């Protein structure tokens with residue numbers, strides 16, 4: 589039995605996933621397989637670090653120092669062969685916060701931002717809230733059922749003289765694609781050619797499945813690094829989202845200064861004390877736990893593939909190369925997203941994200957969170973199939 593088989597009751601813990609379905613979906617008692625956190629407890633070394641800080645009993649202002657920098661630096665080197673200079677590190681409560689600050693720092697009102705839908709919806713929602721125009725470089729589904737980049741369209745959008753920012757999602761949420769070195773080099777070259785700053789949201793980069801490896805776009809070449817702001821965090825990797833501690837890496841001094849000014853403007857220069865301790869412990873001692881987690885997630889993917897093949901082959905599974913989010917293609921059922929959602933919530937009593945949330949070209953897809961014990965996965969599949977066969 590794996591430690592990840594344990595079912596932990598998260599109800600009545602103010603969990604967004606478990607306690608807010610009524611508020612978000614309008615129904616109660618549904619199995620939540622939507623928002624991206626895990627139903628697993630964190631590495632024991634992280635819990636121990638938190639206990640130790642709680643027992644200390646003082647929670648004053650915190651600014652992580654050398655130990656944290658070293659922990660992050662050696663994590664990136666060991667896991668991804670990426671050597672970073674600790675001078676490039678700055679902190680953020682979350683990645684969405686970091687992206688929002690970057691939009692404020694690097695664009696002005698009449699300027700444009702490029703994203704690649706279907707994609708994590710805050711990318712375009714936040715940009716629009718900042719009243720920036722968003723240009724959508726739609727990903728293309730090829731005949732192998734994999735997303736690819738339309739480079740001609742990307743270049744057309746980057747070459748618009750008002751375009752100042754490109755937001756990359758690597759690995760990509762919701763599809764689970766890990767962009768290759770070749771693909772990232774093409775993106776980097778185009779952004780350099782047209783002088784567009786890259787925000788690379790690499791929050792899912794430690795969750796690599798089925799032998800895939802991750803290339804940070806900033807690791808490819810010095811000139812690309814100098815034009816890139818990379819966002820990473822232990823929040824997805826180790827299930828620490830509620831502790832609000834993330835990292836932003838900016839090797840370009842001028843970009844770093846501009847970003848720093850905006851951090852200062854909004855009072856976001858330091859991070860949460862417990863979050864900092866958890867982050868340091870996770871990067872220092874969490875590796876064994878992660879190495880047990882990844883095969884467990886792979887098994888969950890295979891369960892879903894097999895289950896659907898047997899019970900509902902019309903729904904196709906896009907096997908993720910990374911992350912615990914699985915993109916399901918339900919287009920052949922010929923239902924609108926609204927109809928799919930109704931069936932899932934009312935007939936199946938299961939909550940997933942519908943594809944159009946990730947932009948209009950996600951219509952007909954569903955995003956399922958598989959970071960839960962196998963017994964929950966099986967229950968979720970039964971509910972999904974009941975709903976979609978109805």
Ligand SMILES: Cc1ncc(COP(=O)(O)O)c(C=O)c1O
Nearest residue numbers: 624682683684685708761789791
């Ligand atoms: C690609 C991506 N970026 C950012 C986030 C959220 O990050 P944070 O909670 O640190 O704002 C998520 C959460 O699902 C995500 O998938």
